[in-house]
Amino acid sequence: MDIWSLPRSRLGELIALLRARGYDVVGPTPRDGAIVYDSIESDAELPVGLGDEQSPGQYRVVPRDDGAVFGFAAGPGSFKRAFHVPEERLYRVQREGKTLRFVPEPVAPRKVALLGARGCDLSALRVLDRVLEGDRYRDERYAARRSEVLLIAVHCGSPSSTCFCSSMGTGPRAGGPWDLALTELTSGEHRFVVETGSPIGLALVRELGLLTASTLDKIHAAKVPVVAAQRITRRLEADGLGARLAKNLDHPRFAQVAERCLACANCTQVCPTCFCTTIEDFTDLDGAGAERRRRWDSCFNPEFSYIHGGPVRPSTRARYRQWMTHKLSSWHEQFGSSGCVGCGRCITWCPVGIDITEEARAIASAGTSEKAT
Amino acid sequence: MNPESLARSLAQHPFCKDLTQGQNEFLAGCAKNARYEAGEYLVREGSLAESLFLVRAGSVAIESHIPGKGAVKVDTLAPGDILGWSVLLPPFRWHLDARALEPTLVFALDANCLRGKVQADHGFGYAFTLRLLAAASERLTHARLQQLDVYKAELG
Amino acid sequence: MTDALLLESMEITRVRHETRDTFTFDLDARPRGGFRFAPGQFNMLYAFGLGEVPISISGDPLKPAVLTHTIRAVGPTTRGLEALKKGDGVGVRGPFGTPWPVDEAQGKDVIVVAGGIGLAPLRPAIYSMLSRRQAFGKLCIAYGARTPADILYEKEIERWRGRIDVDLEVTVDRGDPDWRGHTGVVTKLLRRFELTPESTVALLCGPEVMMRFASRELEGLGVPSARIYVSMERNMKCGVGSCGHCQLGPSFVCKDGPVYPLTKAEPLMGIREL
Numbered sequence: 001m002d003i004w005s006l007p008r009s010r011l012g013e014l015i016a017l018l019r020a021r022g023y024d025v026v027g028p029t030p031r032d033g034a035i036v037y038d039s040i041e042s043d044a045e046l047p048v049g050l051g052d053e054q055s056p057g058q059y060r061v062v063p064r065d066d067g068a069v070f071g072f073a074a075g076p077g078s079f080k081r082a083f084h085v086p087e088e089r090l091y092r093v094q095r096e097g098k099t100l101r102f103v104p105e106p107v108a109p110r111k112v113a114l115l116g117a118r119g120c121d122l123s124a125l126r127v128l129d130r131v132l133e134g135d136r137y138r139d140e141r142y143a144a145r146r147s148e149v150l151l152i153a154v155h156c157g158s159p160s161s162t163c164f165c166s167s168m169g170t171g172p173r174a175g176g177p178w179d180l181a182l183t184e185l186t187s188g189e190h191r192f193v194v195e196t197g198s199p200i201g202l203a204l205v206r207e208l209g210l211l212t213a214s215t216l217d218k219i220h221a222a223k224v225p226v227v228a229a230q231r232i233t234r235r236l237e238a239d240g241l242g243a244r245l246a247k248n249l250d251h252p253r254f255a256q257v258a259e260r261c262l263a264c265a266n267c268t269q270v271c272p273t274c275f276c277t278t279i280e281d282f283t284d285l286d287g288a289g290a291e292r293r294r295r296w297d298s299c300f301n302p303e304f305s306y307i308h309g310g311p312v313r314p315s316t317r318a319r320y321r322q323w324m325t326h327k328l329s330s331w332h333e334q335f336g337s338s339g340c341v342g343c344g345r346c347i348t349w350c351p352v353g354i355d356i357t358e359e360a361r362a363i364a365s366a367g368t369s370e371k372a373t
Numbered sequence: 374m375n376p377e378s379l380a381r382s383l384a385q386h387p388f389c390k391d392l393t394q395g396q397n398e399f400l401a402g403c404a405k406n407a408r409y410e411a412g413e414y415l416v417r418e419g420s421l422a423e424s425l426f427l428v429r430a431g432s433v434a435i436e437s438h439i440p441g442k443g444a445v446k447v448d449t450l451a452p453g454d455i456l457g458w459s460v461l462l463p464p465f466r467w468h469l470d471a472r473a474l475e476p477t478l479v480f481a482l483d484a485n486c487l488r489g490k491v492q493a494d495h496g497f498g499y500a501f502t503l504r505l506l507a508a509a510s511e512r513l514t515h516a517r518l519q520q521l522d523v524y525k526a527e528l529g
Numbered sequence: 530m531t532d533a534l535l536l537e538s539m540e541i542t543r544v545r546h547e548t549r550d551t552f553t554f555d556l557d558a559r560p561r562g563g564f565r566f567a568p569g570q571f572n573m574l575y576a577f578g579l580g581e582v583p584i585s586i587s588g589d590p591l592k593p594a595v596l597t598h599t600i601r602a603v604g605p606t607t608r609g610l611e612a613l614k615k616g617d618g619v620g621v622r623g624p625f626g627t628p629w630p631v632d633e634a635q636g637k638d639v640i641v642v643a644g645g646i647g648l649a650p651l652r653p654a655i656y657s658m659l660s661r662r663q664a665f666g667k668l669c670i671a672y673g674a675r676t677p678a679d680i681l682y683e684k685e686i687e688r689w690r691g692r693i694d695v696d697l698e699v700t701v702d703r704g705d706p707d708w709r710g711h712t713g714v715v716t717k718l719l720r721r722f723e724l725t726p727e728s729t730v731a732l733l734c735g736p737e738v739m740m741r742f743a744s745r746e747l748e749g750l751g752v753p754s755a756r757i758y759v760s761m762e763r764n765m766k767c768g769v770g771s772c773g774h775c776q777l778g779p780s781f782v783c784k785d786g787p788v789y790p791l792t793k794a795e796p797l798m799g800i801r802e803l
Binding site: 090091093095098099100101102104131132137139140246249250275276277278279280281282283287290294297299304305306307308312313314315317318321322326329330333334 | 532533534535536537538540575577578579580581601603604616617618619620762763764766767769770771772773774776778779780781784800801802803
């Protein structure tokens with residue numbers, strides 16, 4: 001497989017080519033003091049020369065002096081929004097005499113190119129695919145939106161302090177499948193080393209008429225995720241973690257973390273794999289029609305577990321435990337993998353800086369003696 | 374019923390299960406058969422606890438009289454059940470009414486006789502008290518579940 | 530392509546008021562060619578503009594032309610359903626969830642333990658067993674209600690009680706002066722049945738605490754816990770394990786339940802606020 005070189009000055013051509021081929025290009029863009037993913041029309045909308053500083057409970061966009069385009073880590077938004085949308089109408093309900101008619105809201109067909117997907121982003125999409133497409137149930141709306149997606153990955157060179165992808169096996173190098181994978185090199189001439197992973201990817205490279213990358217650039221590019229991995233200090237010991245957490249559901253640490261947790265649901269909103277939804281009902285003012293809308297929900301909301309009589313999980317302790325053990329433990333039994341990809345968003349965006357890696361370590365450690373037997 | 378056949382039929386009652394033959398005969402020395410017609414009271418609240426009853430057939434309601442509400446049933450007893458651990462416990466008085474709901478057959482074990490036997494033979498006393506405790510524990514467990522009122526509608 | 534979230538409209542053909550707060554709907558399933566389900570499964574029912582609620586199917590699985598649900602009006606949506614009349618349309622989707630192990634119970638004694646509205650999800654299993662009564666050993670039914678006025682399906686219960694091949698006992702937590710039957714909790718009825726415990730299958734449905742007490746009682750009588758089945762309640766919303774609401778530990782009650790063997794449910798019931 002050949003490896004190619006894309007000058008920074010020609011990145012806009014890639015975006016234009018994708019758009020010409022009918023793709024809605026969804027990539028990173030600065031907005032409201034953060035770098036998020038949204039539809040972009042040109043490379044001018046990318047976060048050029050912007051990076052970020054992240055720590056538990058802290059996020060700040062900062063300028064970079066190297067003009068990097070992908071020089072930031074995971075922001076508050078994830079690609080989840082493009083497929084598992086935050087809020088949508090499922091169907092309209094019309095009264096026809098005494099009977100009801102349910103009219104499904106169509107999903108507009110859309111070709112999407114994800115530009116700049118990191119290893120954690122791609123892993124998160126695979127996790128969501130398994131939940132919403134790969135299990136006994138298939139979410140037709142998700143499947144329709146996900147049906148024509150081109151993946152342009154970026155091997156991450158700019159992890160933040162809250163990242164822990166290396167211990168989750170999801171990055172910083174972006175695991176395939178992807179159509180194209182870019183590595184950004186800013187020293188000397190600003191350029192991207194481009195790998196192709198599919199016939200479509202190769203066709204794009206051909207159409208752009210890219211030259212093959214030099215041997216030196218290939219070496220430089222290979223080093224980028226390796227150096228990034230060395231900068232990642234946060235770890236989650238994922239091996240056997242699920243079973244150990246499941247044995248420690250009454251660990252006192254859950255009560256301790258609940259004293260800090262605000263049950264604000266930020267972690268579930270920024271998590272790229274949290275998939276819970278609720279359906280809400282609305283009636284037209286004239287009473288003749290109604291609609292049912294689906295929106296993201298969160299296991300931190302008290303009414304999330306409501307049954308006749310009251311919520312099953314009234315305490316923050318139980319709700320934090322549900323979120324954390326679902327992600328790290330029961331997800332394995334439900335969907336055959338961890339629900340965590342190590343992107344660190346929940347740590348950064350927690351207003352009180354609760355660190356899932358720290359909590360999991362404390363709670364799982366009580367069970368380690370059993371592992372030795 | 375002659376003493377032998379009384380002892381034999383007493384031994385069939387679940388309360389007496391696994392008593393030795395000797396213990397069973399010992400206990401039979403305090404027992405007599407009794408029959409209550411529907412509506413007849415076996416015991417009345419406040420009166421002296423003179424017998425422990427082992428229900429053989431029929432059914433018995435445990436009731437309390439609440440002014441304005443009449444007799445409120447809190448439990449019903451069926452064959453195999455016992456009535457009356459008050460016989461061993463001071464002040465030896467009944468806390469509730471017990472009334473036959475249909476023709477009911479019981480073994481009535483005389484309270485004074487029982488107290489005497491329990492004192493006289495602690496081996497027997499232990500076996501007897503353990504049965505009483507088991508019955509009391511079961512009754513208490515059921516009463517607690519009943520108190521939880523689990524079918525109540527929580528309107529939302 | 531079938532969308533599990535899409536409702537269909539079905540017409541109410543009959544409404545019966547069971548108790549003060551509980552009613553039964555028959556829906557006409559003939560226009561859709563019948564509604565097939567297994568005893569123990571549930572549907573999502575939609576009241577126009579108000580929302581959906583998970584309701585167990587309480588009718589006869591051998592009569593697919595009629596789809597029956599027994600509903601307790603305790604919240605806005607169930608009260609909205611209560612307000613509907615014969616001829617009105619209801620949104621329905623399903624059936625969802627795991628069934629009672631009626632086939633596994635063949636050749637064995639069966640004890641059905643129902644508490645409150647928990648009799649409704651068990652009724653299809655009772656119908657199913659009665660339709661081939663000779664395939665089972667003893668059939669015992671223990672039903673506990675709050676008061677005599679809360680007893681569901683009264684006439685039907687009397688019919689079952691009248692059968693010589695059914696042992697049925699009803700008890701109420703609180704009797705009234707006219708009540709001639711048992712008073713006390715349903716668990717105390719269990720040892721009165723003459724079962725062969727080691728080859729008995731037990732089907733339990735009612736409030737979780739009642740099922741915990743009853744399963745302990747059955748285990749005490751010698752019924753193997755692997756043959757005790759319980760029907761769990763959690764906040765079912767989507768019915769297909771994709772909305773996340775009904776999780777109980779690693780399982781989704783809507784698709785991995787609601788019927789579980791006690792061996793699976795007991796560890797989950799034992800953890801508070803799971």
